[in-house]
Structures are given as structure tokens and as C-alpha cells.
Amino acid sequence: MAKASATRMKDRSGPPSAGPAVSRQPNRRADILAEAARLFAARGYDATSMRDIAAATGMLPGSLYYHFASKEELFAELHDRAVAAIDRAVDSALDGKTGAWTRLEAALAAHLAGLLENGNALAIMAPDFPDDRGDLNARLIARRRAYEDRFRDLIADLGLPETIDERLFRLMLMGAVNWSPVWYRTDGAYDPAAIAGAFIGILRMGFDPGTVSK
């Protein structure tokens, strides 16, 4: 895997701080991102070639390199966008909600719904990359870590008894949810909210007795 020479590549992401942005074919870059997201989610990173993405976008393979310096760069941007989108979804799910357990459940449901969006974003959020591919992997992990800190706070608010290891509590809950896309079926009996509700219900039973149903 050759180191991508970033010459001639202008960073077209970032905020459109000044000027009316570009005007010619204003949306091809967004098209690429959308098609790449769909393909990565459906087939995984390795099984999706730049030629596939180009064909789905109606371009030639080399043309992608005008917008993105490399395949890894393209994927990393998708990853960042997915994390940011889920982060915002959690924000709005939390908006106005009160009660530590209710807030945790709402955040969890938004998190899961975000994971399942666009087919299946698991392939984008999950640690698809074993250990290898150092730079990219480190970047993705850091992004996710920052996001998952939100749940550390939400769990701290629960006021769990001291005998409970809050870190393991969080890892258990997040693991259960992050694994859900593996068995989730869109035609199944549960939707994201129901799954989050059931998980929280099971846990809540032990720590917050007297609350059988909502």
C-alpha cells in the first residue's frame, strides 16, 4: 500500500467558511460519499473497490482521487461523519428528557438506531480493521472513544451502588447494543427503541426496583 502523495489535493471538506463554495457540479463529492457508505456498509471495506464506488457514482476510478486522497481517507471521512451523526442523534434524543434511567434509555435507542441507519453502519463503526493499518485505525478509535464517553456520564448519573463497577456496567451495556446489528433484522419483532427499552428494563430491575413498566 503506497503512501498517498497528497499533492494537488485540496481539502474540500471542512466548513464552507467563505464564499459561495463551488458552483459547477456541486454535488459529486456528496454522491461519492453516499455511494461509498452504501457499499462499505453492504460489503465491507476490503470487498469494496474504488472501481465499485466509481461505477456506482457514474465516474471513472481515477476521478475519485480528485476528491479524496486515498481509499482510507474516504473511509475515514465517512467514519467521522457517521460518528458525528450519531452524536447529534443522541443529542436530540436527550433533549428535554429527565431522569437518569430514562435519559440512558433514550441515548441508547438513538445510538442503536444510528448504527442501523443506511443499511448497517456497523461496518463503519465497528473495528473492521484488525490491528494492522496503524494510522487509520488509531484515528477511528480515538473518534469513537470520545463519543462513547457520553455514556460514561449518563451511567454515572444513575447513582449505582458502590459494589458495581461502572466501567464494566458501561462495557456490558454498550457491547450488548453494539452487537445488536449482528442479529437485528428489519423484519423482526423489535425496533431500536424496543431493544433499548428491554435492555434497560432488564438492568433497571436490579437497581431501581418498583419500576415495573414505564
Added chain:
Amino acid sequence: MAKASATRMKDRSGPPSAGPAVSRQPNRRADILAEAARLFAARGYDATSMRDIAAATGMLPGSLYYHFASKEELFAELHDRAVAAIDRAVDSALDGKTGAWTRLEAALAAHLAGLLENGNALAIMAPDFPDDRGDLNARLIARRRAYEDRFRDLIADLGLPETIDERLFRLMLMGAVNWSPVWYRTDGAYDPAAIAGAFIGILRMGFDPGTVSK
């Protein structure tokens, strides 16, 4: 990906039903399996080439095809062996144990220990293959499904209240455990038994009150 022509390939797996098995270089096939398992676990399926496996085994790439019809076949056998090994580990962990919660915890600890064995068997057990690659994926999923049924029974023995969906209970618990290899560090504070104990402890608190410690 050309359809592998299985001509000239004798199935060298299966039970050594009759005769003293092969006798000449009796162990090269096992070497291949061992090295392939190590490489797949470390780098993943796609990032591990047949040339890598051959080099690690001290053979030439083509020689692998005397023992295995294809790369997928090699992986599938590894997957089956991993599932079988964990199945046996759960067997022996359960041996002599009584009490529904204790048995579930023991099975869970053995399951997690098995996942973490050999570096990280996650790459072997996990749904590495997105949706594509039909034949192989179907086979792997079927093997895992049969194995995971064990936990359905263990959970049924708990006698959970009727308000609890046992399926979601199982999916939650298995998801939490199956996700653990993602964050598990061998130099960390927890070993598989501690993790299983903590997870069960959190759940048990709600359904089996009065049991603070073991």
C-alpha cells in the same frame, strides 16, 4: 473469485476412522492450520494472503492447495474447529456445576476465554464476512447458531419472571460478551472469569436478590 475445482482433493479432515492415518510428514497440515489461525486472528481474513500462510509454514503458496481446496475452505475448517473447541470448553466448565446462575456464569466465562484464546479468535468467530460471500457465510452462521442454543437452555433454567423476554435477555448477554474482545486488553484489570462474573452479578442483582457475593 473462481470456483475452486475440487478435483484431486481428498478430504483429509474428518475422523481418522480406520487405519493409522497418514504416516510420512504427519504434521504439515496441522502446521498450516495453526499458522493460518494465528494470522487470521492477527490481521483478519482479507489481509492474510495464502502467500503469508505459506511463508509462515515454510512452504510455497501452491503447496497449500494439496491440503485445502481453497482459502475459504481453510478458513471454514478453522472456524469449525474454534466453535468445537469452545463448545468443549463450555462442556468442561459446566461439569459438576450446580445452580442455574452459577452454571450460566461458568459457561459465559469459558465462552469468553475461548474467544480470547490464540490472540483473538474474534476474527474467526465474528461475522467478518458482511453479507456477500454467500456459501461460506451461511455455513459459519449455521455452526454458530447451533452452539449458541446452549445458552438458550441455560437461561431458561434461570426461571426468569414472565415479564422478561428470554430471547432479548440472551441476546443482550451474548452481545456483551461477544463484544468484549473489542476492548479486552491482556494487561488489563480483568480476566475472562472476572468479566463473566461482573456481567452475571449485574444481572443477577435484579432477579435473584439476596446474593451479594458468591
Added chain:
DNA sequence: CAGATTACCAAACGATCGTTTGTTATGCTA
């Protein structure tokens, strides 16, 4: 209207992939 920039096409490059083919020692068996 001249020049620069944008957004692409067309075509290829070198590397690597899974796999196949033909051959060759080696040991078992009759």
C-alpha cells in the same frame, strides 16, 4: 475576453491476489 481553476476522462502502472499446472523427491505396499 484571457487566464486560471475546477472536475472530470482515458489509459495505464506496478503490485498482489487466489489459484493452477507440471514436475519431483519420498516412503509405503505388494
Added chain:
DNA sequence: TAGCATAACAAACGATCGTTTGGTAATCTG
């Protein structure tokens, strides 16, 4: 000892991969 299956080597095949290079219309800017 002849014949045969075993277990590998040696070398290549065709395909596909990420990426690069050079050119070219279209658009924006001065």
C-alpha cells in the same frame, strides 16, 4: 524391486487492486 500415493516445489496465469499521469472541456475571475 516395481508401482503408487503422498507431499511438496517451481513457475506461472489471469484477474483485480489502489493509484498515477496527462489531457480536456467547462466554469469562474479579473
